[in-house]
Amino acid sequence: MRRAWLLGAAAGAAIVAGAVGFFMIQRSPMHAYVIATDDPARNAAGETLYARHCASCHGGNLEGQPNWRQRLASGRLPAPPQDASGHSWHHPDRDLFGIAKNGLGPYAPAGYESDMPAFGQSLNDDEIESILAFIKSRWPADIRARQQAINEQANP
Secondary structure (H helix, E strand, C coil), rough: HHHHHHHHHHHHHHHHHHHHHHHHHHHHHEEEEECCCCCCCHHHHHHHHHHCCCCCHHHHCCCCCCCCCCCCCCCCCCCCCCCCCCCCEEEEEEEHHHHHCCCCHHHHCCCCCCCCCCCCCCCHHHHHHHHHHHHHHHCCHHHHHHHHHHHHCCCC
């Protein structure tokens, strides 16, 4: 009887530990999430991927489309710059990653339409992070520091 109880308790503990571990893995991309910019090889890979997947809209020098704050005839906004003159650095890395992977929909007001595609089917997580590392590496030190403070607030 006691042995059966111990086996049952051990099995229950294993199930709980497994569920907690699974939950933490599922949450990890959105919590305590910071993309480092100190790996030159990763930044170079990100630059190549950016040129292939992002530059056609956000510009070869991260400059964005002209008049990016003025709505197009479609009612949508042009692609914003990804350099320091844009607003990407105002967001924590977890949101930048989510937007690149899933599109703007989950991060925009209801009904907001955007031409920003979701890259989750065409790029893996490491490729998306490499692109973001490249973009962030091009920001001036003071902008990177300000964005890091935003990350710290978003990652309690």
